Amino acid sequence: MKIGVMGTGAVGGYYGAMLARAGVPVVFIGRPAQVAALRDEGLRLQAQSFDERFPVQASTDASALADCALVLCCVKSGDTESAGTQMAPHLPSHAVVLSLQNGVDNAARLAARLSPSNQVAAAVVYVAAEMMAPDHVRHHGRGELVLARWAAQGSQPSPEAVQALFTQAGVAVELAQDVDAALWSKLVLNCAYNALSAISRLPYGQLVQGDGVLPLMRDIVAECVAVAQASGVTLADPWPAVQRIAATMPGQFSSTAQDLMRGKPSEIDHLNGFIVRRGQALGVPTPVNRALHVLVRLLESAPGNSRTS
CATH class of the missing domain: 3.40.50.720 (NAD(P)-binding Rossmann-like Domain)
Structure with missing residues (x-):
């Protein structure tokens, strides 16, 4: 093959x-x-x-x-x-x-x-x-x-x-x-880590040690789970998997962080941005994901980033 x-x-x-x-x-x-x-x-x-x-x-x-x-x-x-x-x-x-x-x-x-x-x-x-x-x-x-x-x-x-x-x-x-549930579970992980790693420019292990980071991640996850449920997708509690990411990949920067550090456009529109759009269509508030999406887009629009060229 x-x-x-x-x-x-x-x-x-x-x-x-x-x-x-x-x-x-x-x-x-x-x-x-x-x-x-x-x-x-x-x-x-x-x-x-x-x-x-x-x-x-x-x-x-x-x-x-x-x-x-x-x-x-x-x-x-x-x-x-x-x-x-x-x-x-x-x-x-x-x-x-x-x-x-x-x-x-x-x-x-x-x-x-x-x-x-x-x-x-x-x-x-x-x-x-x-x-x-x-x-x-x-x-x-x-x-x-x-x-x-x-x-x-x-x-x-x-x-x-x-x-x-x-x-x-x-x-x-x-x-x-049930691949849909698996895809949504991975999306929750991406939404919890990608934007925060990109904004802070920290790998996962250091990121989760920041003051207030874990409660913030819980808020991100809660919004994602609410949007998934409104979309007809039932997820097992994703929080243990969120915690395991930092333990199993402590030195990893998110793909969004890697993109921004290289001056490239990221996938944020399809991660936190997707949650925002889907939540808006279904009437589910997503203020934390919206803030992260806006912040990463602002970083992408900084001089020298390829999204602006």
Whole structure:
């Protein structure tokens, strides 16, 4: 099974590298400078138990996905429609696309741009990784996936086959009975940590030690749970999982923090911003999430950030 990775950031780089390291043929689709680096130097994965560099295939053109049975879509949530449009003319009819993205609606947004013959499934990603250079991914911790099930048609890869492939590569995959609840649970974690890490420029372990931070995070979580319930999604108490993030990823900066520190637009519109919009539509107040969304957008609009250029 040949695998395509659409969007070679920290998430795409990590999972693509783990698959390639296991001998699975992988092609990475990325920006010109990154593709040039990958072709010249290969991809370095600096993990907790190994530090290796290996040659990989890379292209700037989605046509390189033409013989891929499985594609990992790892672009930022704001680029979902664009990625779908780029992939649509080139995917074989039996290809399965996994959305390894933050947020709860990316799989549906991708499916709207792809052929009905292409199966699109959501995956919930729990990994702490960082792009140190265009050809260098550093893994800080975790790495498991929660994957939606689908009914494979014809020669499409089945969920069990994809699970086995990742297991072979050392990536734990759970096949979820209720992926919507899993997606919302991850969204709660993102809303609790991402904006605060970005505003403070602190990693999770230091962030939670700040005066008043944990009560504030409880307020964020309470708003998210209320919006989820109004949306028809019942969540188990997310607070223990929120606390575990700081314990298991103490040195991790949120992806929003990493984006702002690099002068790039973040996914905040699809995290706290999504909660605000959804809450407004359902009549659920979300003042804390609204404040965080506004503050991160203000930081994004500071001189030198690419959102303003």
